[in-house]
Amino acid sequence: MAVTIYDIAREAKVGIGTVSRVLNNSPKVTDGTREKVLSVAKKLNYQPHAFAQALARKRSNTLSAIIPFFTNYFFIEVLQGAQETLVSLGYDLIIHGVNSREQMEEYLSKSLKKGRVDGTLIFSLELSDSVAKEFLEKNIPLVLVDTQHPKFTSISVDNFEGVRIATEHLINLGHKKIGMITANLKSVPAKERLIGFKQVMQKNNLSINDRFILSSSQTKNDGFSREAGYESMKQMLQQNSELPTAIFVSSDIQAIGVLAALREHNISVPHDIALVSFDDIELSKYFGLTTMRQPMYKMGELAVHKAIQLIENPGTVLSSETFTPSLIVRGTCGQNPAYSFPSN
Amino acid sequence: MAVTIYDIAREAKVGIGTVSRVLNNSPKVTDGTREKVLSVAKKLNYQPHAFAQALARKRSNTLSAIIPFFTNYFFIEVLQGAQETLVSLGYDLIIHGVNSREQMEEYLSKSLKKGRVDGTLIFSLELSDSVAKEFLEKNIPLVLVDTQHPKFTSISVDNFEGVRIATEHLINLGHKKIGMITANLKSVPAKERLIGFKQVMQKNNLSINDRFILSSSQTKNDGFSREAGYESMKQMLQQNSELPTAIFVSSDIQAIGVLAALREHNISVPHDIALVSFDDIELSKYFGLTTMRQPMYKMGELAVHKAIQLIENPGTVLSSETFTPSLIVRGTCGQNPAYSFPSN
């Protein structure tokens, strides 16, 4: 049986209340008793019992994170950011990986009420109204990462700004005929990136050729997949005799498919066509992709801070923060001649 | 305030004990009362309070997993296996990603005593004696995955068998002059894979040319890195005028480095040199690597089952299970002509 505060109280000849006060750094304890208690606690190698504490305090010092497994590298980095901050703040992390929105809802409906966690982080998954309502009703702190909802604090990436930087990079390199390959337009980021692209082109007085703009009809991963990228590029090659000199692709994973399609047609990157994409997943460096990097670690970190702020400060107004992705120049845009493809 | 068993008891006009018994499927309750309680519980949308339960039962239905972040893809897959099994069994998972053994020990020393988890899973990290002692003393169920210790249940991969399959695949393809590039020999898998390789060569009456066998002196990731692979291959190229016709590389990530070095020298894979490696990380398919796949998902799954068995059945003897990796034939071994490199 583990050591309890009763053991300490007996040994130190004080009351359990005093022991608890000492352990919680309450100021109203004499230095003498404090030392006495502390030394006994150390001698007995006391550790507070997490559940008893949680029960009494009505606080568990635990957060849950719901992350889709399929986000892969994003998953790990963001998790790393979240986890390390959490540890430094004395919290634990219950993680729940899911593969779909349905799975998330199922999990939430079961776990939410158990009072096991003080707050929740949801990554990349769109919030359904029913879930949103439940969080609101139960007043459980919730932070959204890489997804948004008007009623909750969220952390996301500025797609418009990212696209602007990417596209202007291409423009500054002298490209005028620029195409875009995006994912399934039902997905919010796919749509935003396309709209952003058109805006930038217009702002720079460049004409938009609709034949150079393709979206995907695939539903698996909303078209953010290698296959989708491959198909889109194939299609562009079929439909056109003349090609753009540069293409902005809405994700790295699609860009890898695009590269494969181009290679099949012996079209050299970046010589014949330059490429810039979005995400900077782990694969990107191996393929030499010039891309827009999302500060994943930072996002995890900030998510935790926001969540804890919400917990410790229930009145906090919801705040949505936006990160600007940064341009990572590698081989596919042609600016960096030292960068061979696939890269070293 | 949440609904408690007291609310149910009052509403259903029974005692709290009865409510608890119904909720825990105790047989000694009449069908009549059972239904009554159940219907009230449903009506009030009751959810048991996890901490109160844990406190009373002295069981938390929670496992903690300690996984090094740097294992990347392994991390995700194995986690997925663990997590999904856990959910199906009604357990929660506290995960703790670490970057080193020191970090792991620090975390353990703090968290172990809190009685927060019923058992622990440790992945890929070698157990120090002090930590081992602590687990033993406190009698906390522990399962080791991808690492071993004589006193604990573990799940690992049969390196010898994996190497045998890989190397004999090369031999069956007609190769006789086979080299090996391994990682830092301080790491157990690196060493085992090398020893295994030599055994297989001998068993097949093939001569081992020491000039074709390289290990890495790098310490970062124990030499399981792209850079290490690149360096090793460079070195082999420098030292030899004649090269082996096939190389077994101790990990995929190194193989990617090897590929880069070979490309620089215009040596074609698999035409001039065939390659087989180990792990089947996510990258592998994009590089068309023929490799030995570890059943990561399965390992996570089994780890959980073993841990829970240990928890629910404290007398269980420790059992160590070994998985045999399976050969994934892609482009780099030359057997699969349809597989271009980098692959489609």
Added chain:
DNA sequence: TTTTGTTGTGGAAGGGCTTTCAAGAACTTA
């Protein structure tokens, strides 16, 4: 000296559950 005010302290209550215990209800059996 008495009164008022501080400060430190012990212990009960409470958090929500499981489990034990004793007693009442419902059955047997003679």
Added chain:
DNA sequence: TAAGTTCTTGAAAGCCCTTCCACAACAAAA
């Protein structure tokens, strides 16, 4: 019908903590 069993049930105790309340001890003010 009485005595003896067996079931079912309500309520108390216990899990380990935090926090509130009341009181003791002492210092300062009257």
